[in-house]
Amino acid sequence: MLSGLELALILLAAATLIVVPLRRFGVPPLIAYLAVGVVIGPHAAGLAEGEGTLHAAAELGVVFLMFSLGLEFNFAKLKAMRGFVFGLGGAQVGLTAFVLMALLLLLPSVWAQWLLPGLDWRVAL
Incomplete structure (x- = not known):
């Protein structure tokens, strides 16, 4: 050590x-x-x-x-790129949620029991 x-x-x-x-x-x-x-x-x-x-x-x-x-951080640059940033960010969140939900439906219930608490919004806070 x-x-x-x-x-x-x-x-x-x-x-x-x-x-x-x-x-x-x-x-x-x-x-x-x-x-x-x-x-x-x-x-x-x-x-x-x-x-x-x-x-x-x-x-x-x-x-x-x-x-x-x-x-x-430059607010003016973020404002100019807002469509790109928020569009791709939203698409990433949506795609990730879709893939995760598809996996949860395909996996046995044992896997879903330990994965579902991670999806709870209160756990993230």
């Missing part, structure tokens, strides 16, 4: 080494950071197994991500 500092250093070093080559292919740095987190995280390489410090840092990273997206 790595300490919090060792794990942070490994994450920073890996992120730095991955971002530079991926930028040459036009991949945004944020995607590279997410890829490093997925690979080093508890579900792939297992270096961050049950690390509370890493979980807190991940939540802080989400806060910074939302902040940076808020800085780049």
